[in-house]
Amino acid sequence: MTALAMRTQHADLLDAAVTYLVGNPRASLADIAAAAGIGRTTLFKRYATRDELEHAVAMRAVDVCLGAARSADPDAPDGGLRSLVTALVPVGPQLSFLWRTPSLETDDDFCAAYQRVDEEILAVLARARAAGALDPAQPDWWLRQTLVALVYVAWECVGSGRLARLDAPDRVLDTMLSGVGA
Template identity: 50%
Template sequence: MKRPLLDVVAEVLLAQPGASLAEVAEAAGISRTTLHKHYATRDELVRAVGLRATEIWEQAVDRVADEPGTEAGLRGLLAAMIESGPQLTFLWRNPVLDEDHELTQRYIDVEKRCLSVLNRAQSQGLLAASTPDWWLLQTMFALVYTAAEAVQYGKLAPLDAPDLALGTLLHGVGARESAS
């Protein structure tokens, strides 16, 4: 099955931020002319990848709408975000996208939706109620980023990544005391 063009572009531009449009087209298995028919400039292409990444993130949050704040909901959110790691990494690593007001507003909105899932988990006793919101988000983003990168480099099996990220989010990496 052929992967979506913008997903390939995200991976190419992550690996080679200075890649030319010809190199991007070649990696995507299309001609440069075909790429230019869809995206006349590099800026248009980068914006399209940013919008795709945001849309994927929004869909990830939508998938856990029925289970916010549950362990299954947290795992589902982490799994969906880890799976879309290259797209999210592209979004998180490209400050030029911060200047796009529509994209920035969508980013803020989906970030708030993620935070509401985490806050619901706090209210259910899964996460410490005293943890500041910004720390909850940054910790989750760091876990997603690290897990997605580990999957990409073959250090972590894709099916193991969500459980490892969830376990770290819920319990940290400290040794657990054994029951006496």
């Protein structure tokens, strides 16, 4: 097996694990292995403990979120806001895992890595603000939290069938840019 194939297989395992853990946060390693379509022994060879697996899942989730954030088009008229939202909605499972796993707050490697995601998102928001798409009076932290919360809600609504996947970015952007007032 080539190195690329091994990395892809590993990424697929972690992606399956994050999806399963979001719906089953107390799942055993055996349950996670079954959901990923591998044997328990194979999972235990890679991750001897749940903490090791959670760390690997978190770091993979950061990589996925970072890739989504970096895919935003800096030359777009809105500074890349639409392309950022479009890229982030599908990574809802990763965002959900990152937010719902309290042990990550004490993981220094994770915190440093997640800071890069925040920086990329803030850069897009700064460009959107400079392009006149966002209110300059709103603090960066509020815009970031609002955007990520809306993306998360959109992902949940897509998952529950209340919102079509292709409509999700527009719903997020409409709410972000216009609010919900009459």
